[in-house]
Amino acid sequence: MEERRRGSKSSSRITERRPQPEERNMSSWFERQLSSQQFQLAATAVVSGITVAGLIYGGQAIRRRVAVEELKASIPPLDEEHQSQRLTDLGVASPLPAASREEERVAAIARRAQHGDYNEDLINEQLTRTASFLTSPRFEKLKSSFVVVIGLGGVGSHCTAALARSGVSRIRLIDFDQVTLSSLNRHAVATLADVGTPKVQCVRKRLEAVVPWVQWECMNEVWREDQGERLLANWDNDKGKRPDYVVDAIDNIDSKVELLKYCHKHGLNVVSSMGAGCKSDPSRIFVGDICASIEDPLSRTTRRKLRMLGISEGIPVVYSTEKPGPGKAQLLPLPEEEFLKGKVNELSVLPDFRTRILPVLGTMPAVFGYAVANFVILEITGYPHETEAGKGREKMYDSILSNLQGLEERLARTAGQEPMGLKIPVSKEDVGYLVEEVFRSKSVVSGLPTRLVLTRWRPPKDGSWVDERWDGQKHSKLQLGDLVCMTKEEAATHEKEVLKAGKPPEVMYDVDVVQLVERRRQEELHYRNYR
Numbered sequence: 001m002e003e004r005r006r007g008s009k010s011s012s013r014i015t016e017r018r019p020q021p022e023e024r025n026m027s028s029w030f031e032r033q034l035s036s037q038q039f040q041l042a043a044t045a046v047v048s049g050i051t052v053a054g055l056i057y058g059g060q061a062i063r064r065r066v067a068v069e070e071l072k073a074s075i076p077p078l079d080e081e082h083q084s085q086r087l088t089d090l091g092v093a094s095p096l097p098a099a100s101r102e103e104e105r106v107a108a109i110a111r112r113a114q115h116g117d118y119n120e121d122l123i124n125e126q127l128t129r130t131a132s133f134l135t136s137p138r139f140e141k142l143k144s145s146f147v148v149v150i151g152l153g154g155v156g157s158h159c160t161a162a163l164a165r166s167g168v169s170r171i172r173l174i175d176f177d178q179v180t181l182s183s184l185n186r187h188a189v190a191t192l193a194d195v196g197t198p199k200v201q202c203v204r205k206r207l208e209a210v211v212p213w214v215q216w217e218c219m220n221e222v223w224r225e226d227q228g229e230r231l232l233a234n235w236d237n238d239k240g241k242r243p244d245y246v247v248d249a250i251d252n253i254d255s256k257v258e259l260l261k262y263c264h265k266h267g268l269n270v271v272s273s274m275g276a277g278c279k280s281d282p283s284r285i286f287v288g289d290i291c292a293s294i295e296d297p298l299s300r301t302t303r304r305k306l307r308m309l310g311i312s313e314g315i316p317v318v319y320s321t322e323k324p325g326p327g328k329a330q331l332l333p334l335p336e337e338e339f340l341k342g343k344v345n346e347l348s349v350l351p352d353f354r355t356r357i358l359p360v361l362g363t364m365p366a367v368f369g370y371a372v373a374n375f376v377i378l379e380i381t382g383y384p385h386e387t388e389a390g391k392g393r394e395k396m397y398d399s400i401l402s403n404l405q406g407l408e409e410r411l412a413r414t415a416g417q418e419p420m421g422l423k424i425p426v427s428k429e430d431v432g433y434l435v436e437e438v439f440r441s442k443s444v445v446s447g448l449p450t451r452l453v454l455t456r457w458r459p460p461k462d463g464s465w466v467d468e469r470w471d472g473q474k475h476s477k478l479q480l481g482d483l484v485c486m487t488k489e490e491a492a493t494h495e496k497e498v499l500k501a502g503k504p505p506e507v508m509y510d511v512d513v514v515q516l517v518e519r520r521r522q523e524e525l526h527y528r529n530y531r
Contacts, residue, residue: 103205110208118213126211127167138381139167145244145380146170146235150223150259152177152199154186154365155273155372156249160203161188162373164211168380170235172217172243173200185362188369223250225258232268245376248272249369251358257305264311271375274299274319276368277358278329284322285367287375287387291394291432293319304437312429313394316387318371329359396452397431403453403488404431407495408476411456412465414500422466423475426454430480438524439485444517445509446490454483455491457517459499481524484517 112118124131131139145168149160152175164171179187179194179202189206190199200218207214219231234240246268250256256272263270274293279285286293290306291313293299299319306312378385404426409419434454435441442449460477467477486494497503506514 106209106212107205110212113212114215123213130166134381134383138383141381142167142377143169144241146172146241147245147247147376147380148172148174148232148243149247149249150174150231151247151249151251152203153183153249153251154188154360154362155276155369156247157188157190157199157203158366158369159247159249159273159373159376161207161210162370163376164207164214166373166377168377169213170215170217170241172219172235173203174219174221174223174231175199176220176222186360186365188366223255223259225262228259228262228266232262232266243268244380246270247372247376249372251275251277253301253305256302257309260302260306260315261309261311264315269379270315271372271379272302272315272317273368273372274302274317276320276365277360279320279322279364280328280361281320281322282364282367284320285318285371286321287316287318287371289313289387290315290317291436293317300437300440307429307433307437312432316375318368318375329361394428397428397435400431400435400453401426401428404455404483407455407491408465408478410495411459411499412476415463415465417464417466417468418474419466421474423473424478425475426478426480426483434480434483434524435485438520441485443486443490444484444520445486445513448487451488452485453488453491455486455494456482456499457484457505457521458482459502481521484520 109118127139127143130142134142147163147168147170149156149163149171152160152173156175160171160173175198177199179190179197179199181192181195184190184192184195187199188203190202191206194202194206198218198220200220204216204218208216217235221227221231223231232243232246234242246259246263248256248259248263248270250259260270260272262268272290290299290303293303299317303312306315375385375387377383405422405424408424409422412419412422431454435452441452443452456478465476466474468474494508498505498508505517
């Protein structure tokens with residue numbers, strides 16, 4: 001038995017795995033490294049670094065907590081001295097610079113006056129000339145009125161100043177922008193000290209020194225249609241007075257159209273200022289219905305966009321009939337290097353706002369602003385006044401439509417078709433759209449703006465003028481794209497030579513006229529999609 005046990009032990013020792021030479025070498029290497037002084041120093045450095053980093057980060061965390069607590073403790077409670085303000089649409093606050101002692105005195109007087117602590121005799125004496133002009137009943141209407149001014153640049157600031165000085169007692173100001181150095185050439189009240197401050201606060205602060213009793217609401221934000229109910233709400237919310245008038249002094253077309261559409265839809269009285277840029281002749285400024293405004297690029301674009309929304313008239317505007325010409329100011333182009341850098345639209349303050357420089361003679365926005373304010377005052381008080389109303393244009397459209405009806409009947413009769421009861425698929429609104437927006441109120445042949453009519457450019461290819469597919473109904477196959485604008489005399493010759501004798505327009509007219517017609521036709525095709 002003992003021999004078997006000894007045999008089994010010896011066999012087990014024999015079967016045990018012996019370390020390989022490589023493993024013995026690796027093990028001895030680790031032992032040497034662990035016992036080396038360099039390794040011990042390195043390990044000590046790593047542990048020390050981790051300990052120090054932990055202490056540093058822990059200390060920073062403690063200091064941050066202490067700093068946050070101190071910051072919270074430093075914020076004063078909201079009161080008359082420390083007031084909160086809404087963030088602007090740009091996501092930043094609108095801090096006002098520290099007021100001077102004189103500004104503090106003026107602000108204190110204004111606060112008391114706006115709460116009724118102001119001598120009424122002083123107000124009446126200051127406004128005595130206006131009261132004498134309007135007479136008492138009308139002047140009381142003006143004093144109790146509420147006006148909203150949107151856009152506080154050159155036009156809006158002068159308009160606001162005139163309204164406040166004339167006696168309007170409640171004014172709401174809406175503008176997202178700040179005063180800049182370049183705006184001082186045309187702004188009504190801004191000074192160098194106001195550069196970098198919100199325009200709404202600048203206008204209020206400066207005018208409080210003139211009319212401290214006027215009550216103000218300042219909204220440092222962009223006009224947006226989805227915020228219209230709030231921005232154009234009654235004074236003192238639902239309990240107060242509805243705006244007597246809204247002044248549109250916005251220079252961005254899309255925002256302008258949105259505002260005018262909103263006011264038209266909700267029955268709010270609104271007057272809009274068209275473009276004062278690149279204008280220099282104050283004798284060419286008029287007040288009239290938007291459908292009557294001509295020779296004004298901003299007005300034309302605004303009219304066209306409003307027509308697409310179904311609004312062709314009923315909005316009073318201040319516009320200029322001054323024509324551009326050689327040597328006159330034009331919209332300045334961006335430098336070529338800006339285009340090479342990428343998307344130029346990113347240069348604008350807000351999306352879809354203009355990025356190019358619009359030359360402005362400082363006097364012209366003031367004239368526009370005072371014209372707007374004058375119109376608002378006369379409208380609110382009911383003082384007799386006349387404007388370039390759209391009724392004259394409406395009569396012209398009726399005349400053009402009647403002339404077109406007669407033309408289609410004559411052409412049908414010439415082709416041997418009975419014109420009795422013939423109807424044309426063109427409305428008075430279509431006539432206004434073609435004459436004003438597509439052909440710019442000018443003949444395609446001579447460029448003359450008088451005695452205008454609409455006529456076909458070519459005869460129909462199949463020679464058929466009338467569609468008689470339905471019993472009891474006859475209508476012309478005319479389409480808007482078939483029509484061009486000419487003077488009556490030109491249209492008579494065109495009817496004889498082209499529409500009846502069959503002479504091609506390319507033979508009848510110069511290549512410039514043919515190309516102009518094609519350009520206008522392509523424009524009409526593009527804008528037809530939005531009507």
